[in-house]
Amino acid sequence: MITDTAAVRGAALDAVAAQRVYRSALEALSRPGTVHPLPPSGYPAALLPVLALADLDTGTHLVDLPGDAWEPIVEVATGAPVVEVHAARYVTVLDPAAAADAVAHAHPGSAASPESGATVVIAVESVVGGDPVLLTGPGVAGELLFAPRGVDPAIWTIREGRVADFPAGIDLLFVDPDGGIVGVPRTTTATTTTR
Template sequence: MSAVLADLGRGFGQPVHDAQRVFRAVLEAMSRPGRVQALPAAVLDALETPGLGRATTAVLLALLDAETRVWLHPSLYSEAARAYLSFHTGVQHVDEAHRASFAVIEADHATPALWHELARGSDAVPQDGATLIVEVTSLDQGLALALRGPGVETVQTLRAGGLHAGFWQARRDLESAFPLGIELILTCGDRLAALPRSTRVSLEG
């Protein structure tokens, strides 16, 4: 049994403390849309990730639990990733994106259609909208986004590598449905940024 557990890879070194630190970073990112947050190296260095980026893995360990459902895009899915997340969080895995509380995908595979596949909540329970986690190639290069809304004083600029204009246009199409919507977390290496559903997005230039 110990050999099987060892094969799963390590999660947080201090599960409660580390999860709280990552959760606070996510909250900070959500409250300041487009502001890039660096996750603590001491937390990330303890992780043995299952083929996912370090920030992505940390966010999933902090946010997933037995009451949530996760969908991994086929490019990220493996039996090792499934076993790792199941063991460390108790999360339920689903095969269809529309059933997921959390969806995880790489930027190269993030199509505009994905915004219409994921749950956006309902008038009765808008908070049931999904959270989309996208592993991007950069948080410094790419299309320049102008972000406005709660948590942004005037305009916040963000560049996310690997995501194309059509992806962001589809995200803009959802803005009129607020408070329904989808939370977005962008991860890259050891950093992350977030766009809550209340954030308005436009392409600069």
């Protein structure tokens, strides 16, 4: 559990780190399935996108690991309001066991307002070495296998339903403890496969 109030007050990323996170997240979503580096920090790597991208007008929702309490740090560092998962623009899932539920309830936006669709950031054991999915679509040269380790396979079926009404939909960012970030935006088709 996080109890250091100084850590809560000093949690904001500096401008250089925030810019690096922004660039890596943008590259990850522009080039689905490819690994991009996040800068080192004193926080779980999966927190970095919300720390860099959320602001006063951006609802956030955080699913902590049992016993952790990162939500106050995110709230103070970003000034972003904490909301229920279905209303959040950024959903951060530090507990992999809760990822499928978060994907199922994340807000997909609408055809008239696709930009309000959520970005769901999911902490994974690794962005390589797991069960592969085949990615195709814009930003992918032909097709690409993406194999995150520590991901509930149900996520892919749930995601398919959440992106069915394009341009509405959700975008996914997978982040491992070493700071590798991989994007699967709503424009990407993800097909489960076997090794």
